[in-house]
Structures are given as C-alpha cells and as structure tokens.
Amino acid sequence: MSAPVSAPVSAPRRAWELYRAWRNLPASALALGWARLNGARITVGADLFVEAAGMPRGTYGRGGTTVGNVWLFGELGGERRRRHEVRHADQYALLGTVPFLALYGLNALVTRNLPHRNVFERWAGLADGGYADPGPALV
Template sequence: MTRRIRFRDRWVRAARGVPSVRAVTALALCWGRAWGGSVSFDDETGLFVCSGMRGGFARGGTTLGGVFLTSALPSRRLLRHEAVHADQWARYGLGFAVRYLREELRNPGARNSFEIEAGLADGGYRR
C-alpha cells in the first residue's frame, strides 16, 4: 500500500499536477519500458527517468510529460534542462507537442525558443 501511494504521488508530481500531462506521463512510461528502458524517479527535478532505451526518442533524449526518455544516464545539468520541458508540458498541456514541433521546424536545435528557455548549455546545445 505504501509503495502504491508513493508511486501515485510521484506520478502526479512528475506531471506537475496537470491531468492531461498525467496521461502523457503514463504513456511515456509504457513507451520507455517497451523500448527496454529502466525507470527511476529523480526527486530533485520531479522527473521519471527512463534510461537504457534502445531507441524511441530524439537527439540525446526526449521529455514527454514528466518522463525523460534516453539511452544513457543523464547528468544533473541535463535533468535540470529536461525539468523545464516538463514544466512546459504543464503550462501548455497536450498542445505543447504541437507547439514544440512547429518551433523546431521553424527554428531547429539551439534556435528553438523552448530549448533556449530550458537552458542551452544544460541541454548540451552550442549556439
């Protein structure tokens, strides 16, 4: 019982309390496991981290809802960067995916305003 409550608290925290982001977070956790990832929770950033994935993410990793999907173990700096993306998911809800992709098509990589807000250096970007 205690474990289940703890998971639920983390799940709500990772989704920043936003119901639509909870759904994305749940799907991202399933996606990460399907690609062979191991799930842990980072208390400092409030993110689930699904590392060790064989694929199923972009660049060095992707944040969907409150889950960071990646193949490698991320650094503290990268997790801080990805936590801002989780906050962006909370701010824009499901519309964040469309906003991010539109911005990426117009201003790719280090010119993407969402990446700039998250901190280019922390995300491993070069100007």
C-alpha cells in the same frame, strides 16, 4: 555509503512538482509504457520526474526526449541534462500536452530544427541540454 542529503524543498516548489506531475499524467503514462516496452531503467526522483535510461537508439529523439514528466534517453544522463529536461516537463504542464507539442513542432519547422534557435530549447537552457549557444546573432 549513505544516501546523499538533499536540501529541503519549499512548499510552493513542492506544490508545483505535484501539480506538474498531475497535469502531465496522461502523457507521462504513455511515455512510461513506451519506456517499459523498450527495456528502460526507470528512476523516479523526489520531484516526481521520471528518468527512463538505457533506451535503445531510435526510440527517442536527439540525445533524449521528454514526454510529460518522463525523460526517455540512452546513456546521456547527468544532472545538467536532467535540469534541462525538467524544464521541458514544466513547459508541458504550463501549456498542456497538445498545445506544447504543436508549438514545439511549429517552432522546429520555423527554425529548421536547430536547437539554438528553438525558443523551447533556449528556455530549457541550451548549455544544460548539451547544445552550443552561438550567440544572439544567429537567433
């Protein structure tokens, strides 16, 4: 069986992927160390986003957690969830690790940690993250 053929990546897209990986490197290094310590199966994508699968329960939050460019999770993988987690990596890169974590935490407090009310989860795509979207009345 041959490897799947992927579509060519545009120069601006590749530049963003490289910048995101560089900007998230300190947080990613810590997350990768945590993943290794917990026996994760590590896969690095062509976009430099790292999947750390098979993590034991209790070593990540909810269905999975992205730290920098590293997605820590058990077995709830898949392309849609990956897309959601890559958007969180984008958020880390755009805001910086400490500001992102502070703003995410503050937002979680304000929204009672309900994903459908969390602006960062909404921006990452609720459906892709496996969250139900109850509609604008509850936002």
